[in-house]
Amino acid sequence: QVQLVQSGAEVKKPGASVKVSCKASHYTFTSYGISWVRKAPGQGLEWMGWISPYNGNTHSAQKFQGRVTMTTDTSTSTAYMELRSLRSDDTAVYFCAKKQYSGNNSPFDYWGQGTLVTVSS
Amino acid sequence: QSVLTQPPSVSGAPGQRVTISCTGSNSNIGAGYDVHWYQQLPGTAPKLLIYGHINRPSGASDRFSGSKSGTSASLAITGLQAEDEADYYCQSYDSSLSGVIFGGGTKLTVL
Numbered sequence: 001q002v003q004l005v006q007s008g009a010e011v012k013k014p015g016a017s018v019k020v021s022c023k024a025s026h027y028t029f030t031s032y033g034i035s036w037v038r039k040a041p042g043q044g045l046e047w048m049g050w051i052s053p054y055n056g057n058t059h060s061a062q063k064f065q066g067r068v069t070m071t072t073d074t075s076t077s078t079a080y081m082e083l084r085s086l087r088s089d090d091t092a093v094y095f096c097a098k099k100q101y102s103g104n105n106s107p108f109d110y111w112g113q114g115t116l117v118t119v120s121s
Numbered sequence: 122q123s124v125l126t127q128p129p130s131v132s133g134a135p136g137q138r139v140t141i142s143c144t145g146s147n148s149n150i151g152a153g154y155d156v157h158w159y160q161q162l163p164g165t166a167p168k169l170l171i172y173g174h175i176n177r178p179s180g181a182s183d184r185f186s187g188s189k190s191g192t193s194a195s196l197a198i199t200g201l202q203a204e205d206e207a208d209y210y211c212q213s214y215d216s217s218l219s220g221v222i223f224g225g226g227t228k229l230t231v232l
Contacts, residue, residue, distance in 0.1 A: 062218060
């Protein structure tokens with residue numbers, strides 16, 4: 001069964017950076033893109049961007065361009081998302097999700113369990 | 122403010138049928154981009170319910186169905202059960218934003 005296992009909760013101060021990991025198993029990691037989606041308290045889902053583990057190509061939402069970096073380590077089948085210059089409104093649960101197929105509008109068929117990032121002074 | 126508009130809440134009694142709408146524009150649903158639907162139970166990750174407007178992943182209940190017309194899509198849930206109480210989100214792609222978009226989410230309450 002496909003699994004995506006994320007790193008644990010983080011507490012950060014405003015202005016700091018956070019790096020969340022997402023370890024994939026039971027499928028060919030380089031064959032499917034990984035997206036990052038967050039859910040802030042009382043808000044809906046928000047897409048942040050995606051990365052192709054095959055060639056490292058990335059595409060991020062306009063809102064996060066310049067502040068987010070997505071990478072992968074194919075030797076360990078792990079994806080990473082780093083968000084810099086954290087603000088209080090970045091407090092959210094961050095999810096990684098596997099794309100079901102290639103293309104800009106693929107659905108996400110498997111999700112990580114989520115990582116709570118709290119930004120507070 | 123989400124690009125895709127969903128009603129904040131819907132409700133229904135056990136056994137009834139409810140629908141959740143997802144209204145977009147000519148740069149997303151109206152441009153022919155697929156609509157996908159997710160169910161998010163409290164404290165858990167979203168789960169794919171419907172993809173490509175009408176298709177169900179293997180294992181998904183046939184009580185859930187999707188449709189699309191023009192710049193809108195809908196999710197229908199028949200035979201409501203208490204376990205269906207959750208948040209539901211639609212997803213598509215917007216060519217103006219060059220990115221994936223989600224609806225604001227709809228909270229389903231089973232009375």
